[in-house]
Amino acid sequence: MLLISCPYCGERPEEEFAFGGDASVVPPNGAGEGAPVGTETFADYLYLRDNPKGRHREHWIHRYGCQRWIEVERDTVTHEIHAVRVAGEGK
Amino acid sequence: MTADIVRYSIFSLAKQALASHSGWPEAWRKPEPKKRYDVVIIGGGGHGLAAAYYLAKLHGLRNIAVLERGWIGGGNTGRNTTIVRSNYFLRDNANFYEHSLKLWEGLSQDLNFNVMFSQRGNIILNHDFGGADGARTRYNALRLNGIDGEYLTREQVRYRVPDLDFSPTAHFPVFGAVNQPRSGIARHDAVAWGYARAADSLGVDIIENCEVTGFDIQDGTVKGVQTNRGDIAAGKVGIAVAGHSGVVAGMAGLRLPIETHLLQAMVSEPVKPFLDTVVISPGVHVYVSQTDKGEVLMGGALDGYNSYSQRGTWPTIEDVVAGAVAMFPRLRGLRLMRTWGGVMDMTMDGSPIISKTPIRHLYIDGGWCYGGFKATPGSGWVFAHTIANDAPHKLNEAFSLERFRSGRVLTERGVGNFPHHH
Ligand SMILES: Cc1cc2nc3c(=O)[nH]c(=O)nc-3n(C[C@H](O)[C@H](O)[C@H](O)COP(=O)(O)OP(=O)(O)OC[C@H]3O[C@@H](n4cnc5c(N)ncnc54)[C@H](O)[C@@H]3O)c2cc1C
Ligand SMILES: [Zn+2]
Numbered sequence: 001m002l003l004i005s006c007p008y009c010g011e012r013p014e015e016e017f018a019f020g021g022d023a024s025v026v027p028p029n030g031a032g033e034g035a036p037v038g039t040e041t042f043a044d045y046l047y048l049r050d051n052p053k054g055r056h057r058e059h060w061i062h063r064y065g066c067q068r069w070i071e072v073e074r075d076t077v078t079h080e081i082h083a084v085r086v087a088g089e090g091k
Numbered sequence: 092m093t094a095d096i097v098r099y100s101i102f103s104l105a106k107q108a109l110a111s112h113s114g115w116p117e118a119w120r121k122p123e124p125k126k127r128y129d130v131v132i133i134g135g136g137g138h139g140l141a142a143a144y145y146l147a148k149l150h151g152l153r154n155i156a157v158l159e160r161g162w163i164g165g166g167n168t169g170r171n172t173t174i175v176r177s178n179y180f181l182r183d184n185a186n187f188y189e190h191s192l193k194l195w196e197g198l199s200q201d202l203n204f205n206v207m208f209s210q211r212g213n214i215i216l217n218h219d220f221g222g223a224d225g226a227r228t229r230y231n232a233l234r235l236n237g238i239d240g241e242y243l244t245r246e247q248v249r250y251r252v253p254d255l256d257f258s259p260t261a262h263f264p265v266f267g268a269v270n271q272p273r274s275g276i277a278r279h280d281a282v283a284w285g286y287a288r289a290a291d292s293l294g295v296d297i298i299e300n301c302e303v304t305g306f307d308i309q310d311g312t313v314k315g316v317q318t319n320r321g322d323i324a325a326g327k328v329g330i331a332v333a334g335h336s337g338v339v340a341g342m343a344g345l346r347l348p349i350e351t352h353l354l355q356a357m358v359s360e361p362v363k364p365f366l367d368t369v370v371i372s373p374g375v376h377v378y379v380s381q382t383d384k385g386e387v388l389m390g391g392a393l394d395g396y397n398s399y400s401q402r403g404t405w406p407t408i409e410d411v412v413a414g415a416v417a418m419f420p421r422l423r424g425l426r427l428m429r430t431w432g433g434v435m436d437m438t439m440d441g442s443p444i445i446s447k448t449p450i451r452h453l454y455i456d457g458g459w460c461y462g463g464f465k466a467t468p469g470s471g472w473v474f475a476h477t478i479a480n481d482a483p484h485k486l487n488e489a490f491s492l493e494r495f496r497s498g499r500v501l502t503e504r505g506v507g508n509f510p511h512h513h
Contacts, residue, residue: 001404015406019396021509022350040496046508047348047439047495051337053399076351077399 002074005084008066020059022049023071023087053077059087096292099203118284119163119291124298124320128156130478131316131325133303133339135159137168137279138456138463139331140286140297141471142478144202147293149472150479155295157287158318160302164283167333167463170401170433172356172380172390174369175465176213176274177238180229180503183489184442185236190486191469192273198468204285206277207383212368213274214243214252216418218263222373226269233271243268254365254419262417263374276369276380282467306343312451313343327452329478334399334434336444336457343450348439348495349458350510353394355403357411357430359422361385366419375414387422389415393435393511403432435460440494441512442501445474445487454478455492461513 002014028037028045056076061069069087074080097103097116107114130146132139135157146152159165175195177188199205217223230240248268249257255265287297298320305317306328315324332339334351361384371378377391391411394403408430416423438444438458443466445456456474459466473487483491494500500507 001406014404022397039498043496043498044346048346049337049348049350049439049510050341050346051350051397053335053338053351056397058396074396076397079398079400079404 002079002081004060004070004072004081006062006065006068006070007084007086008068009062012062012065016062016064017060018063020061020069023057023059024050055082096288118288119297122296122298124156124158124301124318124323125296127315127324128296129154129326130156130329131323131327132157132329132331133316134166134330134332134335135163135283135287135297135299136166136331136333137282137286137467138333138459138470138474139329140283140290141467142329142331142456142474143295144286144290144293145472145475146479147290147295150475152479153294155290156323157290157295157297158301158303158316158323159297159299162299163287163297164280167433167435167459168283168467169280170356170431171279171464172378172388173276173279173464174213174274174378174380175208175277176271177465178213178215178230178233178240178269178271178274180232181442181501182236183501184503185233185238187469187473187486187490188465189236189238190472191466194468194472195275195277195465196273198285202285202289204281204288206281206285208275208277210273210275212270212272213371214248214268214270214368215371215373216248216255216263216268217266218372218374219266223267226267230269238271239273240269240271243270252366252368252370254421255370256418256420263372270368274369279464282464286467286471303339304342306453308343308450311449313453327454327478329454329456329474331456331474333457333459333463334436336436336455340448340455343448343453345448345450347444347457347492349444350397350437351399352396352435352437352510353398353400353403353432354390354435354461355394355407355411355430355432356388356390357408358382358386358388358428359425360428362387362425370418372414372418375417377411377414377418379415379418386428387415387425392513393437394432399434401432401434403430437510437512439508439510440500440502441504441507443470443490444492445470445477445490446483446492447477447481448492452481
């Protein structure tokens, strides 16, 4: 059982959250705002993943809490959580 | 040099019985790695072993090694719930898995090792009109592809699986079901051991405790691998490492359309036989069967976040057990005996990759999601073909890495892109 420290609500059990996937994956065209990109670049964005064995930056939503998106840095082997921050403030 | 192999038969059994079973030779040798092989397969799970076996048996290659980081059968091969079926909707998947199922039907004879393949059906319940319509569509497609499948009414399901909850208060009432009668289960360890022994008897070196740590790639062509037991040169290299596909491909500089996730399974204490098929409820997303030892075997969905841990967490265990009890109320009083997890190579479209790679003479077999055990013979068979001919077989042409660039992805459910398909 993971305990995730929501930056808004504090430490809560994993069951209150839903997983939102790899946070390092960002749309190459700035979600439609930027210049268009080629289909290959866009396909790579859709499908390819680093899939690290170790630290992973990922999105979670505190669905049964404040319902806000957060970014968690978690180890995919030990499940240890190294950092939690407000989504979008990452890197 | 091949092992001093004894064919298993009633005669060898009787002979060994008279000698108090003290004379059985080991099932495969423990050779030291050679300096060079024609083909090196990375990963001694069912897929890697099967590929080596078919390379030796069908393609005339003899100088082959299978390099396994741990021990034979220690990966997902020995952790899965052994459902074997070919009830796929898309033609490319249907043809491939049906080919695999046909190989299963002759596997014990072929390997001279009893893999205990038991064709006991695979019953997928539906709980409402929509579910029934969807199931009929899929099973009609199945039959059009020449594969067996049948629709069962609620009464037929009750006759076949009387212990399901048919009461008026059932959480997910049984509306009907589809069944693939030729589906079944098998003894997972025996599949790994059977392929290992059969490959070894054809001269394949199976090298355990040998972890690949890097590749030797020159001018875009793979020349060998680095391991914790020294460098090994290779004419061709095949990657068959399931949950570690991304890690090993990464050593060759490749990024894959795969995420590694955790899938759990669990067994209860053993009870008398009450269930002679596999039952799946899409309502609770749980599947249940009974092992030959009498344990009730249960599995469900992924834990839900990227993981290489091979250890599950409680919320999923609770979900699975609650679902199983909703399906079979009489399981309520049973004690849970054991839970475990495996690392799953989840592709972004839910279909596997058996393919050449951008690096010459480097091939990959991975992305098995929930379903690689049933694919073991078929996957080994087409992967061997792909490696031997440096080109895919017709049966795995569609499972290319390229499809994630060209857009010809294979999503059974018609949705995606996400790594949770099953
Ligand atoms: C709980 C659970 C239930 C499942 N249920 C089913 C089911 O009912 N039906 C079904 O069809 N499928 C099922 N599966 C999926 C199935 O088990 C897998 O898809 C399949 O076993 C994967 O192929 P494999 O057997 O070759 O993998 P594995 O047995 O995992 O083999 C891969 C091997 O590669 C080795 N390896 C990794 N990295 C390296 C390295 N660097 N160097 C050397 N070796 C390395 C690993 O140690 C491992 O032994 C289930 C899986 C799990 C976890
Ligand atoms: Zn919160």
